[in-house]
Amino acid sequence: MTTEPGPDETVTAPLRISATGDASASGDSIAVSGGVTGGIHGPTTWLQQIGVFLPGSLRSRKTALVIVCLLALLLGGVALGAMTGTPPFGGADSDSGSGSDRAGEAPEDGGGTDASGAAAGGGTGDAGSGPAPTGGPEDDAPEDDASGGGGTEDGGGGTTTEAFHLSAPTLLTPGNDAVLDAYPRAITFTWQGVTGATDYRVEVECRCDGDWSSQVDEVTAATSHDTTWPDATEGRWRVTARTADDTSASDWWYFRYSLTLPAPVQVYPAHGSVFTHYPRTMTLDWDATPGAAGYYVEIDYYAFEQWNTLVQETTPDTGYTFDFIGAQPGRWRVTATTTDGALGASSDWWEFTYTQ
Template sequence: MGDGRDVSGSEPEWNFFVSYTQADRGWAEWIAWQLEDAGYSVLIQAWDFVPGSYWMAMMERGIRDAQRIVAVLSGAYLRSVYGEREWQAALRADSQGFARRLVPVRVADCVRPGLLGGVVSIDLFGRSEADAAHHLRAQIIGAVHGRVKPKAAPHFPLTSAVMVGAGSDEPTDAAASRVAPGTGHTHGSGDAGDSAHVDVDPADAGRPGPPSPAGLVRPARPPRNEPPAFPLTADRLTTPARMVRLGAAVVLTAAAVGAAAVAAAVGFGDDSKLRASVTLDPSGSVPTSGAAPAPTAPGPSGGTPAAPAPGTGTLEPAPPAPTGTGPGPAPGATTTVPAPTPTTAPPDRPPTATLTVDVTAGPAPLEVRADGGQSAAGSGPIREYTFSFDDVVKKGTKATSTHRFTEPGKHTITLTVTDETGRQRTSRPESVHVGPTAQLPAPTLIMPLDNTPVFSGTSLDLMWNAVPGAADYTVEIERQTGESSWEHTETLRKQGTTAVHTFTSSLERWRVTAHRADGTAGLASEWRRVQLAPG
């Protein structure tokens, strides 16, 4: 079953039967040509249902005897009654998809209903001709053989397997065996004689840090005892700072943090400045306490302050400016803190109303979508949107609304927005021009085909595509009474897109007309003839 052969075990008459609707005949023939050009046998109505053949029997043979059914999916096909019968028959014969009897080929971006949505499809829409042909042939090979393994081995995903360790420029691999410093041998689970030999850079032997992958040869480099400089950007160079290396992390201590608060606590004048530095003890540690380091007072002679204890930060006053006012206030003096500058209340701004419409002209009935989403709130958020379609007013909290204009003429739409403070603003009006009601297009007839032979008393399904805007359809049936004369025999009124008629005359014809809800008739389809088979 994995090779895609017919589940019945009999040799199939065709490799593929192409199921399609007349609206997609161009796609169906293009697909059939690609399949036959690739060496497959194909049954397709456009080429194989020749005069003298019985189309209904040919359809049944295609569904029953073809190895696989290619369903050309589009919106028109999914509305087709015959198309639905054909793909459902293929799905019933291979409900679990092991034989891959049903091969959907989407030629339009359509939503597949029900069980059809669970069958993997071949999508040709949105592709160029060359790309579509290549994609179709490759995917058909997969459907026939049940697998699409590539001929060449996939690329090794090096970018995801090799990582760069934090604080180091050495590529590392967490899955690689660790290398003993200075040995050049890996420690694995096997015997010592099976361990892989790895060359180790003498400059890196014994250096802490993540190990290198087994077999990785690093370029020679001079020994390095200090970490690389932290790449400060221009915006970080505005304050003096020092870099502190703590293990593998890098800590940036800025001098400007809390400078104003410390100046007030120590008692420096307004014109004084602070310098900050960090002194490390020999172990390279930094204070972990959350408290700020205590300020250091000037020495007895006014010189350099005494050195701080190892591992503590220091704060020292900057030298007074040449034009300054002298030293700061004496100990015990009070410092005046200026009062905060009062802030003014925000202005009381009204909202702004902006209206857009998706269509400005069209035949009746015309549905228009009005959008106020570009409106802006003022001092308060927008509470309500009021749309006026001529005299019809629609209110709500949503920024969109729709209305259907049925009368021809010029119509006006406006929008009024109201915020929580009660302020309102109205947009400029938008005009919509509605023309006379357009005539419905003619339905597209599907089955039976023109000049289909039947036996007297045969009942056939008459099928056509749905027309947008149509409420129902009339089916006219006439029989031939002379060489060029016809007589009306029956009129069928249907809300769907199918009707049943029993043919008894030697030659009859039928056509379909769509109607709106008000009874207005659209264009009529072409006539199709059905003739009695001899005998």
């Protein structure tokens, strides 16, 4: 049977404290070093075993003993943290730089040694006994990151802007492989303007005597150019857009000029006309043909079941007067001629009839 001690009585009992450090007790105090990992053991309760060292009533000793034990646990945890590099109560402090896991860790630039790592981590003397790290995470970065931003080949990491360059002009008229027959032979060359161009160089060449020879080589700020074409069949042209420090030329476009004059347009007498007047004097009439130097007039009469020649003459005029023979059918046509006497296209035959 256990007997409670009186207020003035002193009770002694064996004391055993299990911890990772050292513990000692005297009549008035308890000293603990290291971390407490176990408990307090004895034949009676721990309050009875330790309370005997505390003054006062049993109730007050119990309260004081609880406080002392809590302080001992706290001090033990601090001691244990100092030994292991772990903050009290297992809380990890990522900014403290301490802990056995970080002991000996090299700086990010990989220049730290084992000793400096141990000093920075606050670890024990054998901290950093493993191989020294060769560098931080940056050492494993891709090569293009180390080369300056992972950008394009120029190292700027941005989009490269190409220098401005003129576009070639788009040719319009005359079209490529065009056949021209207008007379007089005045040609208007046209093209689309080019953004940024200050002017255009126009080149026109003809195949004269078998070789290409220049007919036009001029500079203009406009997008068209007029020229008169010589007596040549083949031609070609191109346009070059220009600035002070840049040029861009179009392809050559070819054309062909028909040297054959068009057929004259007949006016009088109309096809199928019937005349009764006598004498049979008649004046033919037609429109002028551009480029014609003269006209070759043909008049036939119908007799003996065939057409027979009455007139074949050249005139510089656009009309011709003659006397028809017989009360019979007749026909006429006209052909334009060049300065060298070459014949162009002939008009159709228009027929007429005299009844007397």
